[in-house]
Amino acid sequence: MDKGSIFSPFKSIKYLFKKPKTLRYPFEPKEPAKRYRGLHLNDWDKCTGCGNCADICPNEAITMKEIPEIKPKPEEGMKNERPRVDYGRCCFCGLCVDICPPGSLRLSRDYLHIHFKTDTFNLLAKDEKLDKEHFLPAKEYSILKASLSHRKEDNEGLVSDLKYSLFEPERVPMPQVKPERRRLSFIEQVIGYNREQAEREASRCLECKLCEEACPAHLKISDYIKAISENKPDESLKKIFEDNPIPSICGRVCMKYCEDACSLSIRGEAVAVRWLKRFVADSIKDYKTTLELKIAKPTGKKIAVIGAGPGGLSVSYFLALKGHKVTVFDSLSGGGGMMRIGPPLYRLPIEAIDKDINHIASLGVEFKFNTTVGKDILFEDILKEYEGVYLGIGTTISRSTKVKNADRCILALPFLEENKIGKGVKVGKEIIVIGGGNVAMDVAREALRLQQIQYPGEKTVTKMVSLEDWEIMPATKEEIEDTKAEGIQFNPNWGPKEIKVEDGKIKGLLCVKVKSVFDEQGRFRPTFYEEKEMLLEGDMVIEAIGQGSDFSFIPKPFFEKLEFTERRKVKVDENGQTSIPKLFAGGDIVNLNLDAVTAIADAKVAAEGIDKILLSNLR
Amino acid sequence: MRELELYFGPQHLGMVGNFSITLKVEGDRILEAQANPGYLHRGFEKLMEYRTWIQNFPMVCRINVIEPDSMEMVYAMAVEKLAGIEVPERANYIRTIVLELSRVSSHLFGLWAYANMLGFDTVAQWAMYHRDLILDLFEELTGGRVYHIYIWPGGVRRDFPEGFKDKIVNTLHSIGSCIPDYDNTFFNNRLFYERAKGIGKITQKEAKELGATGQVLRATGEKFDIRKVEPYAVYDKVDFEIPTREDGDAYSRIWVIRDEMIESVHMIFKLLDAMPEGSVYNKVPNPFKWKIPKGEAYVRVESSRGELGLYMVSNGEDKPYRVHFRTPSYTHGLVILEKLLKNASIADVGNIMISLYVIAPEIDR
Numbered sequence: 001m002d003k004g005s006i007f008s009p010f011k012s013i014k015y016l017f018k019k020p021k022t023l024r025y026p027f028e029p030k031e032p033a034k035r036y037r038g039l040h041l042n043d044w045d046k047c048t049g050c051g052n053c054a055d056i057c058p059n060e061a062i063t064m065k066e067i068p069e070i071k072p073k074p075e076e077g078m079k080n081e082r083p084r085v086d087y088g089r090c091c092f093c094g095l096c097v098d099i100c101p102p103g104s105l106r107l108s109r110d111y112l113h114i115h116f117k118t119d120t121f122n123l124l125a126k127d128e129k130l131d132k133e134h135f136l137p138a139k140e141y142s143i144l145k146a147s148l149s150h151r152k153e154d155n156e157g158l159v160s161d162l163k164y165s166l167f168e169p170e171r172v173p174m175p176q177v178k179p180e181r182r183r184l185s186f187i188e189q190v191i192g193y194n195r196e197q198a199e200r201e202a203s204r205c206l207e208c209k210l211c212e213e214a215c216p217a218h219l220k221i222s223d224y225i226k227a228i229s230e231n232k233p234d235e236s237l238k239k240i241f242e243d244n245p246i247p248s249i250c251g252r253v254c255m256k257y258c259e260d261a262c263s264l265s266i267r268g269e270a271v272a273v274r275w276l277k278r279f280v281a282d283s284i285k286d287y288k289t290t291l292e293l294k295i296a297k298p299t300g301k302k303i304a305v306i307g308a309g310p311g312g313l314s315v316s317y318f319l320a321l322k323g324h325k326v327t328v329f330d331s332l333s334g335g336g337g338m339m340r341i342g343p344p345l346y347r348l349p350i351e352a353i354d355k356d357i358n359h360i361a362s363l364g365v366e367f368k369f370n371t372t373v374g375k376d377i378l379f380e381d382i383l384k385e386y387e388g389v390y391l392g393i394g395t396t397i398s399r400s401t402k403v404k405n406a407d408r409c410i411l412a413l414p415f416l417e418e419n420k421i422g423k424g425v426k427v428g429k430e431i432i433v434i435g436g437g438n439v440a441m442d443v444a445r446e447a448l449r450l451q452q453i454q455y456p457g458e459k460t461v462t463k464m465v466s467l468e469d470w471e472i473m474p475a476t477k478e479e480i481e482d483t484k485a486e487g488i489q490f491n492p493n494w495g496p497k498e499i500k501v502e503d504g505k506i507k508g509l510l511c512v513k514v515k516s517v518f519d520e521q522g523r524f525r526p527t528f529y530e531e532k533e534m535l536l537e538g539d540m541v542i543e544a545i546g547q548g549s550d551f552s553f554i555p556k557p558f559f560e561k562l563e564f565t566e567r568r569k570v571k572v573d574e575n576g577q578t579s580i581p582k583l584f585a586g587g588d589i590v591n592l593n594l595d596a597v598t599a600i601a602d603a604k605v606a607a608e609g610i611d612k613i614l615l616s617n618l619r
Numbered sequence: 620m621r622e623l624e625l626y627f628g629p630q631h632l633g634m635v636g637n638f639s640i641t642l643k644v645e646g647d648r649i650l651e652a653q654a655n656p657g658y659l660h661r662g663f664e665k666l667m668e669y670r671t672w673i674q675n676f677p678m679v680c681r682i683n684v685i686e687p688d689s690m691e692m693v694y695a696m697a698v699e700k701l702a703g704i705e706v707p708e709r710a711n712y713i714r715t716i717v718l719e720l721s722r723v724s725s726h727l728f729g730l731w732a733y734a735n736m737l738g739f740d741t742v743a744q745w746a747m748y749h750r751d752l753i754l755d756l757f758e759e760l761t762g763g764r765v766y767h768i769y770i771w772p773g774g775v776r777r778d779f780p781e782g783f784k785d786k787i788v789n790t791l792h793s794i795g796s797c798i799p800d801y802d803n804t805f806f807n808n809r810l811f812y813e814r815a816k817g818i819g820k821i822t823q824k825e826a827k828e829l830g831a832t833g834q835v836l837r838a839t840g841e842k843f844d845i846r847k848v849e850p851y852a853v854y855d856k857v858d859f860e861i862p863t864r865e866d867g868d869a870y871s872r873i874w875v876i877r878d879e880m881i882e883s884v885h886m887i888f889k890l891l892d893a894m895p896e897g898s899v900y901n902k903v904p905n906p907f908k909w910k911i912p913k914g915e916a917y918v919r920v921e922s923s924r925g926e927l928g929l930y931m932v933s934n935g936e937d938k939p940y941r942v943h944f945r946t947p948s949y950t951h952g953l954v955i956l957e958k959l960l961k962n963a964s965i966a967d968v969g970n971i972m973i974s975l976y977v978i979a980p981e982i983d984r
Contacts, residue, residue: 002807003809003812003816004806004807004808004809004811004812005807005808005809006808006809006810008802008803008804008807008808008809009803009804009805009808009810011800011803011804012741012800012803012804015741015800021748032758033755033758033759033762034759034780035758035759035760035761035762035777035780036758036762036763037762037763037768055907056673056674056906056907058670058674058675058677058678091677091678091766092763092766093676093677093766093768094762094768095673095674095676095677098776099906107762157762158762161777163898163900164776164777164900165902166673166903166905166906167905168902168905203904203905203908204905205905205908206905206907207907207908226908229908
C-alpha cells in the first residue's frame with residue numbers, strides 16, 4: 001500500500017480562498033423541510049376530541065383537556081376535549097398525526113422554544129385559524145422570538161395522509177344481494193359478515209368510544225367490538241345484552257347513531273357497528289346457554305307491559321332479570337310490535353325477530369298475544385291488578401294527506417303489515433308512494449317487489465313523491481341509494497294536491513311544486529307554487545307520511561290525568577313514570593327519535609324506575 | 620516502574636461518548652484496560668416490553684444516534700417476520716437507499732471522529748459538512764434530521780417527495796467531487812499512514828474468535844457482509860463489491876470505511892435507476908388491537924459498524940415479550956477494545972477506540 005506523502009495535503013490549500021459553508025444562524029435562517037416534524041397544530045373545528053392521539057403517544061406526552069367553551073355534541077361524535085402536548089415528553093415521532101381520524105392534528109415546521117419555566121412547555125395545540133394572537137404572518141415573525149407562543153402562520157410540516165394512516169379508513173364490504181336480483185323477491189338484502197370478515201371489520205375500531213356517547217342506550221360498543229376482533233363472540237354477546245336484549249332485531253334495523261359519530265366516518269367509512277352486532281346475534285345459536293344470565297330471586301311483584309315492541313321487550317327483559325313477574329300484552333299474533341309489521345321481510349325476517357322474543361320468553365316473561373287492551377282486557381283492570389304498568393305502544397296509526405279523494409289511498413302501515421304477516425296486497429301496475437321517509441322507502445320497495453311477483457314480465461312502475469328535496473329528505477342516504485338502485489322513480493319537491501279519480505278508478509296524483517318545507521322557525525309548514533302543477537299517472541296511491549299514536553284504549557278519566565309535553569309526547573319523570581302513578585312509559589310515545597334503540601334506552605330507565613319504586617314499596 | 624490506574628473518560632477529550640476505560644499503566648504502556656459502559660443506559664430493551672408494537676417504532680432509532688435507520692430496519696424486519704407482513708417492492712428499494720445513505724452519513728461521522736482525534740481538523744470539518752448535506756436529504760424525506768422514524772413495519776412512512784431522486788443524485792455528486800481532496804488531505808497523507816499503520820492490529824483468526832464483524836473483520840481480509848451472506852431488502856438485486864484490506868490495523872479499517880462509502884454511493888445510483896413505481900406501505904393492523912402471534916425471530920442487518928441483530932419474542936400479546944439487540948459496538952467496544960489496548964501506548968487509546976468505530980449508546984441499550 002502506498003504510504004502517501006507529507007506534501008499531498010497542500011493540494012487542498014485552495015479551500016482557503018473559498019467561501020465558508022457555515023450557516024450564519026440565526027441571521028441566515030434555515031428553512032425546515034416540508035415534512036418537518038415540529039410543534040403541533042390542531043384544527044379545533046375538525047378535532048373531535050376522540051383522544052386517539054393521547055392513546056398512541058409512546059411517551060404519554062398528550063393529555064386530553066376539557067374545554068368548557070366547546071359544547072359537546074355526542075350525536076355528531078364531538079367531545080369537548082382537545083389534546084394538550086407536553087414538550088418535556090414529546091419525541092416528535094408524529095404517530096399522533098398518523099392516527100388522527102379527522103386529520104386535524106398536524107405537525108408544523110416551528111421547532112424552537114426556550115424558557116426557564118417548565119410549565120411553559122405545555123401546549124394546547126391550536127392553529128392559525130383559531131389563535132391569531134400567537135400565529136404571526138411572515139412579516140411579523142422573528143426567529144429570535146420563536147417559541148410556543150410566537151409561531152409562524154402557514155407553516156405546516158408533517159400532515160396526515162390516509163394512504164399512510166395507522167387506521168383503515170375503508171369498511172369491509174358487506175355482501176349484499178344485487179339490486180337486479182333482490183327486487184324480484186323478498187330475499188334478505190344484507191347477507192351478513194362471516195367470521196373472518198367480522199373479525200377484520202371489528203379490528204378497525206380505534207376504541208375512542210365516541211359511539212357509546214352517541215348511542216341513546218349507551219351500549220358498550222367498543223368492548224363488544226373488541227371481543228369480536230378477538231374472536232370471542234360469546235363475550236361480545238354478553239356485553240351487548242348488558243344494555244340491549246334484542247340484538248338480532250337491532251343488528252338489522254337500528255338507526256345506528258353510533259356510526260354517525262364514529263371518528264373514522266369523517267374521512268372514511270364508519271365501523272359497521274350495526275352489522276357487527278348482527279353478526280354476533282346470528283352467530284350464536286342459543287343466547288341462553290351462552291349468556292348464563294343470573295336471574296334474581298322472585299320478588300312476587302307483577303308488572304304489566306302493554307305493547308311487545310322493542311321498548312316493551314326490553315323492559316320485560318330487564319325486569320325479569322330482577323325477579324319480577326312480567327306479563328306482556330300485544331294485539332298482534334307475535335312479538336316485536338312495529339318491528340314485526342314495519343320493516344319489510346328483505347330487511348328483517350320474522351325468524352330474526354322471534355329469536356330475540358323466544359329468548360325473553362324463556363326467562364319467564366309471559367306473552368299474551370292477540371290481546372287488545374281496551375277490548376280483550378280493560379286498561380283500568382290492568383292498572384288495578386298489577387304493581388306496575390309500562391306503556392310501550394308506539395305509533396300505530398298511519399297519517400293521511402287528507403287531500404281530495406285521499407280515502408281511495410292505502411295507508412303505509414296496513415300495507416306493510418298485510419305484506420309481512422298477512423296474505424299480501426294486490427297491487428297496481430303503476431304505484432305512487434307519497435312520502436320521503438324511511439317508511440316511504442320501505443313501502444315503495446315492497447310495492448316494487450309485489451309488482452315483480454304479481455306481474456312477472458310486464459311493464460310496471462313505482463314512483464315516489466316527496467315534499468322534501470334530495471338534501472333534506474328524511475330517509476337515510478343509504479336507504480335512498482338502495483331504493484334508487486332498485487329502479488324506483490323519485491319526484492322530490494312535489495306536494496300532493498288531489499287524487500284524480502275517473503269512473504271510480506284512480507288515474508293519478510295531481511302534484512304542486514313545493515316552495516319551501518319549513519318556515520323560518522324551522523317548523524314543518526310547507527308552502528307551494530300553486531300554479532305549477534303536474535299529474536303523475538298511476539293506478540294505486542299509498543300514503544307514507546308519518547304515524548301517530550292510538551290512546552283510545554285509555555278510558556277518559558285516566559287519559560285526562562295523563563300529561564303531555566309541548567310536542568305532544570307523553571311526559572315522564574327521570575324514572576320513566578308518567579303523571580299517573582304506577583304507569584310508566586317509553587318509546588315513540590315519549591321521545592322524538594321514533595326508533596328502536598331510543599325505545600330500548602327509555603325501557604332501561606323505566607325498568608330501573610319500576611324496580612326502584614317497587615322496592616321502596618317493599619320497605 | 621510504578622503501576623498506575625488511569626481513568627480515560629467519560630469526560631475526556633477524544634472519548635466517543637458517555638463511556639470510559641480504566642487503564643492500568645506502567646509508564647506509557649497499558650498493562651490492562653477495562654471498558655466501563657453504563658453511563659448511557661436507558662433501558663431500551665426493557666422499555667420496549669411495555670410499549671405496543673407501533674409505539675416501539677419511534678424508540679428504536681434512539682439506540683444508535685449516528686445511524687438510526689439500521690435500527691429501524693431490524694425492528695421492522697423482526698416485526699414483519701413475526702407477524703408475516705409483506706413489504707411492497709418500492710418500499711424495499713427506498714429502504715435500501717435510505718440504509719445506504721445512512722451508511723455514508725455514518726461513515727462520514729466516523730471519519731470526522733477519527734480525523735478530529737488525530738488532529739486533522741480540516742478533513743473532520745469537511746466530513747461533518749458533507750454529513751449535514753445527507754441529513755438535509757433525510758430531513759426532506761422523513762421530516763427529521765437525526766431521528767428519522769421512517770422505516771416502519773409494513774414499508775416506509777411516506778413516499779419520496781417530488782424531485783427527491785435528483786436531489787439525492789446532486790448531493791452525492793457534490794460529495795463525490797470532493798473525494799480527491801479527502802484523499803490528498805487525509806488518506807494519502809503520510810502523517811495518517813505513520814499514525815495509523817500497525818496500530819490496534821488484530822489478526823483474522825482473533826477477530827473471528829472474538830466475534831468481530833463489519834470493517835474490523837473486513838480489514839483483516841475476510842469478505843464477510845450480512846448484505847451478501849443473508850441479503851435483506853433488495854441487496855440481492857443490486858450489484859456491489861465488499862471492500863477489504865489485509866492488515867487488520869487502524870489504517871486498514873479507515874481505508875475500508877472510505878471504500879465502502881464510495882461503493883454505497885455507486886449502489887444508490889444503481890438503486891435509483893432500478894426503483895419500481897407502486898405503493899410503499901402495506902397497512903399494519905390497527906395499533907390498538909394489534910397482537911402478534913406467539914413466536915420468536917432473529918434478524919440481522921449490516922450496519923455501518925458491523926452485524927446488527929435483533930432477537931425478539933412475542934407471546935401473542937400487543938407488546939413484545941423480550942427484545943434483545945446484538946450491537947456491533949458491544950463486541951468491538953468491550954471485548955476487542957480491551958484486547959487491543961493491552962500493550963498499546965496511552966496516546967493510542969483514542970486512535971484504537973475510534974478506529975473500531977465504537978458508538979457508546981449502542982453498547983448501553
